[in-house]
Amino acid sequence: MIRQAFVLLLFSIILGLVVNLFHPNKIPYIGEYRELSAGEGPIIPPSASEGDPPFIAVDVAQMEHQMGGTLFVDARDSMEFNCGTIPGSINLPFDYLPAENLAQHIDSSLGRVPKDKPMIVFCSGEECDLSLHLARNFKGFGYTHVSIFFGGAREWEKFGLEMERRAKCPE
Amino acid sequence: MPRIISNDYLTLLVRLVLGGVFIYAAYYKIVDPAQFAKSIWYYHLVLGQVINISALILPWLELLTGVALILGAYYRGAVLWVNILLLVFIAALASAAYRGISIDCGCFKAAAASSDSAMQTIYRDFGYLVLGIQLWLSRSRRWMLANL
Numbered sequence: 001m002i003r004q005a006f007v008l009l010l011f012s013i014i015l016g017l018v019v020n021l022f023h024p025n026k027i028p029y030i031g032e033y034r035e036l037s038a039g040e041g042p043i044i045p046p047s048a049s050e051g052d053p054p055f056i057a058v059d060v061a062q063m064e065h066q067m068g069g070t071l072f073v074d075a076r077d078s079m080e081f082n083c084g085t086i087p088g089s090i091n092l093p094f095d096y097l098p099a100e101n102l103a104q105h106i107d108s109s110l111g112r113v114p115k116d117k118p119m120i121v122f123c124s125g126e127e128c129d130l131s132l133h134l135a136r137n138f139k140g141f142g143y144t145h146v147s148i149f150f151g152g153a154r155e156w157e158k159f160g161l162e163m164e165r166r167a168k169c170p171e
Numbered sequence: 172m173p174r175i176i177s178n179d180y181l182t183l184l185v186r187l188v189l190g191g192v193f194i195y196a197a198y199y200k201i202v203d204p205a206q207f208a209k210s211i212w213y214y215h216l217v218l219g220q221v222i223n224i225s226a227l228i229l230p231w232l233e234l235l236t237g238v239a240l241i242l243g244a245y246y247r248g249a250v251l252w253v254n255i256l257l258l259v260f261i262a263a264l265a266s267a268a269y270r271g272i273s274i275d276c277g278c279f280k281a282a283a284a285s286s287d288s289a290m291q292t293i294y295r296d297f298g299y300l301v302l303g304i305q306l307w308l309s310r311s312r313r314w315m316l317a318n319l
Contacts (some may be wrong), residue, residue, distance in 0.1 A: 001247035001248055001251055002248075002251075003248070004245040004246075004247055004248025004249070004251075005247075005248035005249075005251045005252055006248070007245060007248065008232065008235050008236060008239060008245055008248050008249060008252060009232060009252075011231070011235055012228050012229075012231035012232035012234075012235055013228050013231075015231040015235075016224075016227035016228035016229075016230070016231045017227060017228070019201070019227075019231075020204065020227050023204065025202070025203055025204060025205055026204075027204050027205050027208060027223050027226065027227070028223060029223055029224055029227070030220055030223060030224070031208060031212075031219060031220070031222050031223040032219075033212060033219030033220075033222060034219070035219070063209065063212050064209070067205050067208065067209060068205065069205060
């Protein structure tokens with residue numbers, strides 16, 4: 001019995017490691033997960049209300065970022081975005097979005113992103129609620145997998161995670 | 172030991188049910204290993220360095236175990252794994268529930284949305300464990316590839 005169990009395990013190890021080499025959704029064998037604020041939970045603003053998209057902590061954001069497959073959306077203006085953002089993010093400045101035809105504008109800004117694409121919306125940090133407003137709109141327009149990283153770019157940087165800087169900016 | 176436990180038809184039925192469940196559970200995890208790795212991460216039980224390796228190997232172990240149960244090849248080893256894996260799943264779910272971690276169990280569709288609560292999933296896994304114990308105790312060896 002033990003021998004049979006060992007054989008099954010051995011074949012599982014071989015198949016798991018070999019199939020991943022040719023897998024269209026292959027993952028690295030060693031994940032670069034970081035112990036950040038695990039257990040502390042996400043920052044949730046007082047203005048949050050029931051029905052809002054879920055809030056996530058920095059450790060979840062980092063895990064989703066390194067796993068790939070999730071679209072990070074920076075809701076700040078382009079200057080702040082260029083000064084430093086989460087690598088690979090796209091910029092959708094909430095303050096500059098048109099009041100009319102907002103749904104179409106968001107759809108076209110996001111390109112051909114499917115409605116069930118996992119998305120994490122963020123802005124600067126706790127003093128900024130652009131991410132909350134943008135995420136509410138995403139949800140209202142039918143995007144089903146939207147989360148809010150309310151700690152934002154500041155918390156990301158505070159934990160020593162890599163920032164993408166497109167412009168030199170004053171401290 | 173009650174005779175019903177070693178009934179050939181009952182044993183075959185349980186093999187097909189448990190084997191089918193394990194194959195079904197493995198399928199989505201093999202198709203999308205990243206989602207399954209995320210599911211494991213949410214439990215905060217596995218070291219970060221071995222999360223991805225676990226996410227790659229565990230589904231294949233489930234698949235081979237399921238296939239072995241149905242075919243009746245490497246049967247005792249498969250029965251052992253079924254019971255070990257179910258105990259591990261129950262312990263992980265119970266640990267997450269105890270710590271108040273809100274998780275999708277990652278049982279069948281990796282990290283896809285699931286409305287099952289952790290407790291519901293634990294009850295379901297206990298049900299499967301009862302079936303696993305039946306296979307453990309059953310002496311029936313009919314309709315097994317190893318006997319052909």
